[in-house]
Amino acid sequence: MSLKYKRVLLKVSGEALAGDKGFGLDNATVTTIAGKIKECHEMGAEIAIVVGGGNFWRGRTGEGMDRSRADHMGMLATVINSLALLDALEQQGIPSIVQTAIEMRQIAEPYIRLKAMRHLEKGRVVIFACGTGNPFFSTDTTAALRAAEIDAEIILLAKKVDGVYDSDPHVNPNAKKFDSLSYIDVLNRGLGVMDSTATSLCMDNNIPILVFGLDDPENIKRAIEGEEIGTIVK
Numbered sequence: 253m254s255l256k257y258k259r260v261l262l263k264v265s266g267e268a269l270a271g272d273k274g275f276g277l278d279n280a281t282v283t284t285i286a287g288k289i290k291e292c293h294e295m296g297a298e299i300a301i302v303v304g305g306g307n308f309w310r311g312r313t314g315e316g317m318d319r320s321r322a323d324h325m326g327m328l329a330t331v332i333n334s335l336a337l338l339d340a341l342e343q344q345g346i347p348s349i350v351q352t353a354i355e356m357r358q359i360a361e362p363y364i365r366l367k368a369m370r371h372l373e374k375g376r377v378v379i380f381a382c383g384t385g386n387p388f389f390s391t392d393t394t395a396a397l398r399a400a401e402i403d404a405e406i407i408l409l410a411k412k413v414d415g416v417y418d419s420d421p422h423v424n425p426n427a428k429k430f431d432s433l434s435y436i437d438v439l440n441r442g443l444g445v446m447d448s449t450a451t452s453l454c455m456d457n458n459i460p461i462l463v464f465g466l467d468d469p470e471n472i473k474r475a476i477e478g479e480e481i482g483t484i485v486k
Contacts, residue, residue, distance in 0.1 A: 256478025259298040259372065261399035262289070262408045263392065266307035268466045269333055275307055277336050286340035288469040289377065292476050293346055298372040300402055301379045302395040303337060305329030311387070323387035327354060330391065334381035335359065341377055348377040353385030353394075365401050372402065392446040396453035407454065407461045408475050409446065414465030415483035416445050432484045445485060460486040 264285065271278030293299060308329035314322030334350045341348040349371055350360040361367065363380065371378045383394045392409075399407050417427040418441075435455035438445050445451065445463055454461055464471045464482030474481050 255292075255295055255297055255476055257297070257405045257476055259402065259404050260300070260406055260408055260476060261395055261402070261404040262299060262301045262410065262472065263395040264301060264303050264337075264410050264466070265412065266304040266329065266333055267412055268410055269303070269336065270307035277307065277333070282336050282340045283343075284469050285466070285472070286337060286344055286346070288472040289341060290344045290346050291473050293375070293377060295473075295476070297476050298375075299377050300368065300372060300398060300404065301334075301337065301377065302391055302398055303330050303333040303379060303381065304391045305333060308332060320387040323383075323389075324354075327382040327385070330383060331356070331360070331381045334379045338379055346377055347375060348379060350379045350381055353380070353382040368398075369402055378402075390447050390450065392450040393453065396446070396450040396457075396459065399459050400453065400457040404459065407459055408472065409461055409463045410466040410472065411463060412465070412467070414467070414481075416443055416463050416485070418443075430483050431480075432486070435485060438485055445483075451485075454485070460484060 269277055269282055271281035305326045309326050311323035311326045338348050338350050351363040351368055352360045353363045355362045368378050380398050383391050395407055415429045417429050419427045421427040435451055438451050439448055462475050462482055462484050464475055471481055
């Protein structure tokens with residue numbers, strides 16, 4: 253099949269990299285995800301990735317801590333995940349690079365928009381770590397921001413659930429799944445697709461968001477090919 257989207261921003265949650273372990277990294281899961289990214293890359297897709305850090309640490313986990321410090325710890329967790337994904341991609345022969353929003357030159361490039369664009373044009377997968385580099389902003393907001401900066405056609409939001417529901421499908425077996433939603437619907441209903449800052453940023457820049465489940469990593473390829481999976485927000 254041909255690609256529907258040439259340049260995409262893939263957001264992978266930290267929890268997805270933990271697999272069934274629920275914490276830390278599951279090497280088999282990371283390798284499988286890297287394999288699907290490789291298939292899309294070989295089809296000609298330009299892929300940028302934002303990785304979360306929730307499999308190690310979340311800013312809100314640090315109860316009683318200074319929020320800025322707790323968020324900085326979360327940013328470091330995204331670096332661990334990004335390096336693991338980088339290694340898995342390189343082992344499968346995919347040229348890749350990690351760029352961090354907080355400088356740590358010994359292990360990664362600092363984030364520079366034009367360099368990121370150049371890497372994509374040259375066929376490298378670019379992994380963005382450290383969120384936006386600022387506390388109080390989620391990695392969902394990072395995905396929206398980086399997608400706007402690199403002119404991505406769509407954000408592929410890979411989650412633990414297979415789309416957006418009107419209530420938590422793990423709690424309510426009668427939860428209704430949406431095939432499509434508008435940005436305003438997501439904001440007004442308070443649906444947990446992305447946080448409101450990220451959703452507003454996508455709305456202002458007209459970037460569609462496809463929410464799908466990563467329980468089947470093949471969904472990454474299906475999404476880039478334009479197959480109707482998950483929930484589209486536009």
